[in-house]
Amino acid sequence: MNLRLNVTIMSGVEDGQHLDYSADNGDGQFDGDKWTISIGRREDRDIWLRHDIYVSRQHAYLHCQNDLWSLEDCDSTNGTFIEDNNKDEAVAGTIAIMPGILFRVGRTWLRIDPLE
Amino acid sequence: MSAITLRDILINARQETVQMRHFYLGVEHLFIALLQIQGGLTTSILQEYGLTPEYVIEAIRRKANRGSAQRLWVGIPYTPRAELVLDIAKEFALEEKREEPSERDLLSAIIAESDNLPTRVLMALGVDLGRLAQAARTYTPATEAQPPDIAVIFGPDFDRNETIEREHLFILRRMFAAYPRIRVERRLTGFRKALILVVTPIQADEREAASVVAKIDFTDNILDEVQRYETHIKSALPLQAARLEDPPTAPESSELAGIKYTLVASSGSTPLDLRLRVQTVGVDDLGMLLKRELYERFGKNWWQQNRLFRFQVWTEYDWLLPPILTLDLMEDTEPPPNVCVLRIPFNRARVKDRLGRLQTGDTVVLENFAVQRVDQSANLLKLAIGYGGEADKRAYQIDVRGFDFTKTSFYRGEIVDRLIGRVWKTRADALLEAARDLEPDFDLRNKWLLVGRERILNPLLAYEDLLDRHISGSQSKIHGDLHLGNVLIGPSGSMWLIDFGHTRDGHALFDWATFEVSLLGDAVILGLEDSWKTAREILQLMMALNAQALPNQPDNPLIKVLQTVVAIREIVHDCLTIPDQWEEYYISLALCALRAIMWKTMSRGGRRLMFLLAGLMALEARKPTSAPDGLTPSPDEPDATAIPSASTPRTDVFHNSTPAEHLPKGSSKSQQRQKSWPPDLPSDEK
Numbered sequence: 001m002n003l004r005l006n007v008t009i010m011s012g013v014e015d016g017q018h019l020d021y022s023a024d025n026g027d028g029q030f031d032g033d034k035w036t037i038s039i040g041r042r043e044d045r046d047i048w049l050r051h052d053i054y055v056s057r058q059h060a061y062l063h064c065q066n067d068l069w070s071l072e073d074c075d076s077t078n079g080t081f082i083e084d085n086n087k088d089e090a091v092a093g094t095i096a097i098m099p100g101i102l103f104r105v106g107r108t109w110l111r112i113d114p115l116e
Numbered sequence: 117m118s119a120i121t122l123r124d125i126l127i128n129a130r131q132e133t134v135q136m137r138h139f140y141l142g143v144e145h146l147f148i149a150l151l152q153i154q155g156g157l158t159t160s161i162l163q164e165y166g167l168t169p170e171y172v173i174e175a176i177r178r179k180a181n182r183g184s185a186q187r188l189w190v191g192i193p194y195t196p197r198a199e200l201v202l203d204i205a206k207e208f209a210l211e212e213k214r215e216e217p218s219e220r221d222l223l224s225a226i227i228a229e230s231d232n233l234p235t236r237v238l239m240a241l242g243v244d245l246g247r248l249a250q251a252a253r254t255y256t257p258a259t260e261a262q263p264p265d266i267a268v269i270f271g272p273d274f275d276r277n278e279t280i281e282r283e284h285l286f287i288l289r290r291m292f293a294a295y296p297r298i299r300v301e302r303r304l305t306g307f308r309k310a311l312i313l314v315v316t317p318i319q320a321d322e323r324e325a326a327s328v329v330a331k332i333d334f335t336d337n338i339l340d341e342v343q344r345y346e347t348h349i350k351s352a353l354p355l356q357a358a359r360l361e362d363p364p365t366a367p368e369s370s371e372l373a374g375i376k377y378t379l380v381a382s383s384g385s386t387p388l389d390l391r392l393r394v395q396t397v398g399v400d401d402l403g404m405l406l407k408r409e410l411y412e413r414f415g416k417n418w419w420q421q422n423r424l425f426r427f428q429v430w431t432e433y434d435w436l437l438p439p440i441l442t443l444d445l446m447e448d449t450e451p452p453p454n455v456c457v458l459r460i461p462f463n464r465a466r467v468k469d470r471l472g473r474l475q476t477g478d479t480v481v482l483e484n485f486a487v488q489r490v491d492q493s494a495n496l497l498k499l500a501i502g503y504g505g506e507a508d509k510r511a512y513q514i515d516v517r518g519f520d521f522t523k524t525s526f527y528r529g530e531i532v533d534r535l536i537g538r539v540w541k542t543r544a545d546a547l548l549e550a551a552r553d554l555e556p557d558f559d560l561r562n563k564w565l566l567v568g569r570e571r572i573l574n575p576l577l578a579y580e581d582l583l584d585r586h587i588s589g590s591q592s593k594i595h596g597d598l599h600l601g602n603v604l605i606g607p608s609g610s611m612w613l614i615d616f617g618h619t620r621d622g623h624a625l626f627d628w629a630t631f632e633v634s635l636l637g638d639a640v641i642l643g644l645e646d647s648w649k650t651a652r653e654i655l656q657l658m659m660a661l662n663a664q665a666l667p668n669q670p671d672n673p674l675i676k677v678l679q680t681v682v683a684i685r686e687i688v689h690d691c692l693t694i695p696d697q698w699e700e701y702y703i704s705l706a707l708c709a710l711r712a713i714m715w716k717t718m719s720r721g722g723r724r725l726m727f728l729l730a731g732l733m734a735l736e737a738r739k740p741t742s743a744p745d746g747l748t749p750s751p752d753e754p755d756a757t758a759i760p761s762a763s764t765p766r767t768d769v770f771h772n773s774t775p776a777e778h779l780p781k782g783s784s785k786s787q788q789r790q791k792s793w794p795p796d797l798p799s800d801e802k
Contacts, residue, residue, distance in 0.1 A: 107181055
């Protein structure tokens with residue numbers, strides 16, 4: 001099974017940028033059970049947010065297990081947030097996240113897009 | 117309008133991105149540039165939704181956040197999304213064989229892309245994107261609609277001594293543009309610029325439409341109120357209620373705006389607010405009506421929601437009190453070493469210590485405070501630890517004076533990295549000033565004050581401890597400003613709530629504490645001599661009332677009035693989180709009363725009573741919480757008020773927590789006070 005992920009950057013200088021990831025292409029880490037995509041300001045991160053100084057070097061992870069996505073904050077300096085009822089709710093630890101929901105790492109908003 | 121070229125729009129957009137320190141050109145900057153075209157298509161269309169360009173710009177800036185001075189790229193690049201939007205706009209132009217996109221094309225393109233920040237903000241503001249897209253394609257600005265000359269006449273109940281300012285009349289005429297004539301029946305209470313009127317529109321054939329309540333206030337306040345109504349109230353109102361049915365009237369040319377509350381199920385004759393009713397009719401059956409018409413009808417979706425809510429008192433009540441500091445802005449200065457720095461997030465205990473040592477003239481550095489309000493006319497910036505209507509975000513208010521807003525601009529919700537100021541006034545100063553204005557016949561430095569033979573706490577010295585306490589309370593939807601003026605009553609006794617400008621999810625008892633304060637300060641004191649003696653007499657009755665020992669004297673008018681307070685206490689009893697544990701209410705009441713001493717709209721007699729009430733309730737609130745005998749008392753101990761398990765007999769709660777150390781020596785108050793209220797109510801009624 002090919003695992004794929006489409007993410008759109010929803011704010012900042014890269015607003016509107018689409019990012020596509022695929023386990024077959026060697027994106028992310030796959031441990032036979034869970035596929036993990038890393039987010040951070042360090043160059044080797046899968047989702048590399050080089051333009052946001054509020055993003056930590058390793059800021060957050062997206063995990064996919066049994067077709068369900070979850071979002072994990074890695075004790076980042078400025079936090080990871082999820083949009084809830086027009087308010088930003090801080091993510092503590094790992095939470096489930098549905099495609100279409102906006103989340104924010106540092107000051108950059110991101111969104112998992114449903115796969116076509 | 118066609119004179120506006122794409123080049124002009126892009127110049128505006130670049131200015132916006134530089135001002136916001138973003139240094140990229142995104143759809144948000146393009147949209148703000150459109151909103152800055154005076155009399156343009158975008159502003160005219162949003163006007164129809166009752167939204168002003170300034171309000172929408174602030175909402176977008178809030179969402180986008182100000183950037184940092186650090187730039188990680190050169191120039192001002194377009195974002196991928198902005199490029200896409202501009203491409204769509206060009207296509208729209210080409211379809212009509214024009215070379216360059218117009219404002220209309222750009223607006224249509226932004227709506228068509230539909231995934232950008234401005235459209236997300238518009239949706240959150242309740243704008244229907246489908247209708248907006250339609251309007252963007254077809255709208256032609258009407259030739260400046262002349263407001264029709266609506267005759268405003270005044271009903272017999274309108275106080276002739278009151279005048280309505282021109283600007284208010286202008287808004288009022290706009291609000292009722294569909295009628296040739298309106299009759300202003302009466303003015304309800306309103307403070308500052310806010311004006312609340314009961315208005316009867318009269319049709320051309322002389323038929324009268326049902327009266328409505330018209331509220332006129334600063335545009336920001338009105339639009340915020342509409343937002344709150346949409347998110348909090350709309351779905352939680354009982355059938356018979358005051359409803360907002362039309363979009364607000366917010367003309368671009370005025371700093372004021374207006375909304376109309378329709379009184380659903382009003383019987384036709386004009387309603388009074390409770391303050392007026394108390395003045396004219398008295399309070400005879402008010403307690404019963406409050407329970408039946410207000411508490412029972414609204415309660416289920418409001419105060420009875422009972423979501424368990426454990427909080428430290430300051431998070432819900434700090435915002436009531438005067439600003440923690442008022443500073444004079446110091447520009448372009450490097451602060452001296454060892455200066456007091458208040459940086460958010462902070463540790464309350466440490467900050468409290470630092471704040472406690474501050475005096476007039478000291479330098480303070482503020483970091484990461486949020487802008488709650490920009491007061492242009494007073495050159496004042498109101499900051500707090502967060503932005504929004506929730507109480508915990510409005511805590512630690514700091515006012516900074518002396519801005520030149522023509523040079524620096526701020527938007528509400530902005531996080532300000534750093535500001536330096538010199539202390540002009542502390543909260544303690546402000547409270548002391550208000551207390552001195554009451555001309556006390558006792559020393560404001562004393563910890564204890566004497567009322568008859570009883571002692572109460574000096575609220576000026578007691579409130580800090582209250583703010584540190586923890587409450588195991590419950591959270592519900594609350595009105596947020598439930599004073600007598602915000603409850604309307606019809607001739608048959610039906611009640612409506614109006615003015616949802618402070619509605620939020622908060623401590624369920626806050627509304628009733630506010631109401632009791634308003635009742636005591638506005639109604640009970642009415643017609644009595646304005647003296648400390650009167651205030652003390654009423655306070656002694658309040659002591660009896662707290663102890664459920666109000667003397668049975670049906671002929672005593674004061675006792676009669678206090679029966680309404682008894683009714684409120686019955687409602688409160690029903691809402692208490694831990695049955696018969698009054699502490700959460702007493703703390704709430706103490707702080708609401710202390711706040712009221714700042715109210716210039718309350719008579720001095722009323723404020724004197726509030727001062728004493730704050731002291732009494734601060735004392736009462738001390739009683740149930742403390743460590744058991746033999747342990748070191750710790751006022752901060754969060755578990756001292758923990759909810760007992762079901763198996764814990766209720767009496768133990770009181771027994772364990774009766775604070776021997778905290779009681780004043782010689783206090784004659786006994787445990788009797790904590791009996792259930794009212795005494796004959798079965799304790800398991802809930």
